[in-house]
């Protein structure tokens with residue numbers, strides 16, 4: 001039966017381990033394949049009752065096995081079905097060979113498939129086992145199906161999409177619907193994979209939850225389940241000092257807007273007090289624009305050190321529009337016993353000696369959140385960035401472990417990762433969030449959460465989610481000012 005889309009995400013390697021454990025506990029693997037293939041045929045009939053023909057493209061592994069089961073079920077329902085196989089079906093093994101025997105008709109080779117109007121393509125070429133770029137004959141079929149604009153139902157994943165990374169290996173199908181089994185894989189949520197799946201259905205093929213739970217790591221889709229236990233930190237009835245004091249560092253006189261966006265977002269996101277810390281040259285520009293946000297003159301490391309005697313300032317945002325990299329370095333190192341969101345220039349400031357920053361924040365509970373976009377990530381973690389074998393999730397986790405910081409690796413598929421290995425993929429950000437100052441707003445929201453005492457991972461994950469919600473609420477064409485105004489209360 002279809003299950004509610006649960007928040008957990010499993011990698012193809014975890015899926016294999018689950019599969020092995022299921023077999024060890026006596027679960028019949030052919031029954032799982034039958035359940036999977038039947039779910040695909042049910043989706044095909046439900047979505048395309050008027051289809052003239054279902055064309056099932058079957059690969060050389062168990063994904064192909066699911067395809068043969070689907071073909072047999074569609075045929076039994078009275079539909080017209082054609083099967084085209086990649087490779088010689090006589091070489092199929094195990095459950096896939098049995099499924100092919102159950103189909104029982106002579107199939108045609110894949111290369112002989114000529115798409116025709118009215119076809120519904122069922123893509124059972126490769127799923128979790130795709131290990132390299134798809135062969136040329138497969139790529140040619142993908143292009144032919146694409147140019148005819150035929151609907152494609154993908155079994156487990158659109159063939160060509162790497163389930164671990166979401167990257168396309170050579171070429172891929174662009175599915176209108178994907179039926180996956182048990183839980184989503186990273187490739188369903190990471191880009192570009194997410195855009196190639198169409199609507200996504202997660203079907204429960206009957207592997208017990210206990211086996212699934214034993215093999216799932218700390219990866220999930222970002223959502224309230226991650227911080228529900230921490231939402232009390234944002235109690236709106238609390239005294240303003242209890243709701244936290246956030247400080248944001250301003251840039252110079254010609255670059256004050258970014259920090260004000262962070263500060264405004266921090267206030268709207270629930271910090272009790274927000275202070276903009278500004279060098280004297282930028283005080284007038286800031287004073288002319290501030291009302292609820294307070295202003296404090298901080299011009300150098302000495303002034304900051306004296307200000308830090310006030311222990312009520314719980315969290316800081318450093319980087320948006322800041323400009324002066326040497327001062328940013330000094331400030332970040334001075335702040336190492338406070339919660340800090342380091343963004344933009346604050347990140348770039350450490351490009352020549354990242355370990356200086358990482359060592360400064362290595363002690364105690366994680367209290368540094370870094371919010372790099374691709375370029376900033378590559379500046380701080382060039383070797384991790386350059387490793388083509390790593391997914392965006394792998395890269396974010398490796399960076400978090402090395403830096404002792406929560407990493408918010410931004411983009412349309414922002415990944416939030418903790419040094420303890422937990423990670424979340426965010427999916428609620430509309431494309432129009434890519435606007436000047438949007439990242440500054442995000443830094444302010446996360447800063448507000450830290451100021452209110454939320455742990456770093458939860459603060460960051462909740463911040464990214466609220467930022468996405470605000471983007472959806474403000475709508476297409478938003479500016480960063482609209483975004484701050486659209487921040488909604490954090491759901492309990």
Ligand SMILES: NC(=O)C1=CN([C@@H]2O[C@H](COP(=O)(O)OP(=O)(O)OC[C@H]3O[C@@H](n4cnc5c(N)ncnc54)[C@H](OP(=O)(O)O)[C@@H]3O)[C@@H](O)[C@H]2O)[C@@H](O)CC1
Pocket residue numbers: 015016018019032033034036059060061062063064065066125126127128129130131132133134135155156157181205
């Ligand atoms: N786990 C479960 O519980 C359940 C899993 N189920 C289903 O099993 C699927 C996973 O099956 P799978 O492991 O057999 O992998 P699959 O995607 O069929 O591909 C492997 C084959 O492709 C080949 N191959 C790979 N890349 C290639 C390339 N570029 N070009 C050419 N060949 C290439 C590879 O060959 P090799 O790399 O060994 O040369 C091998 O022959 C999963 O997605 C789901 O649909 C369901 O039945 C329900 C229960």
Ligand SMILES: Nc1ncnc2c1ncn2[C@@H]1O[C@H](COP(=O)(O)OP(=O)(O)O)[C@@H](O)[C@H]1O
Pocket residue numbers: 344373410411412413414429430431432433434435436437438439440441442467
């Ligand atoms: N295509 C996209 N879809 C959704 N969100 C996006 C997209 N591109 C960027 N974002 C989000 O917009 C924000 C941009 O931040 P950033 O790159 O720091 O820009 P800026 O410095 O202009 O504020 C990030 O939160 C990022 O995740």
Ligand SMILES: [K+]
Pocket residue numbers: 063123124125126127154155156157158159
């Ligand atoms: K597939």
